[in-house]
Amino acid sequence: MRYRELTDLVDDVLGPVQGRLLLDELVLDALGNRTGAQALAAGVEPRAVWHALCDALDVPDARRWGTDPHRQAPPRPADR
Structure with missing residues (x-):
């Protein structure tokens, strides 16, 4: 998945305003207590x-890939 695909999904699934706010502000335990934006900046x-x-x-799997029926779901990272 590329950064552009991530932002497209954020906009599609969570909404362009709320989704970007969550990416920038929501601290996630799974990312080492960083926001999504901080984690991306860290590589x-x-x-x-x-x-x-x-x-x-708690976004259900069926909604995670947005409204595009041709979008391929990225696999989970290997460490999950």
């Missing part, structure tokens, strides 16, 4: 950030 893979954000917000 964490976008797919790991996406899964951590979805897990924290």
Whole structure:
């Protein structure tokens, strides 16, 4: 997953305003008590950030990939 794909999913699933706010402000235990934005800046893979954000917000698997029926779901990181 690339950064652009992450931001597209954030906008589609969580909303462009609320999603970006959550990415910037929500501290996630799974990311070492960092926000998604901090984790990305530290080199964490976008797919790991996406899964951590979805897990924290209890986003069901069926909704995690947005409204595009052709979007491929990124696999979970190997360390999960």
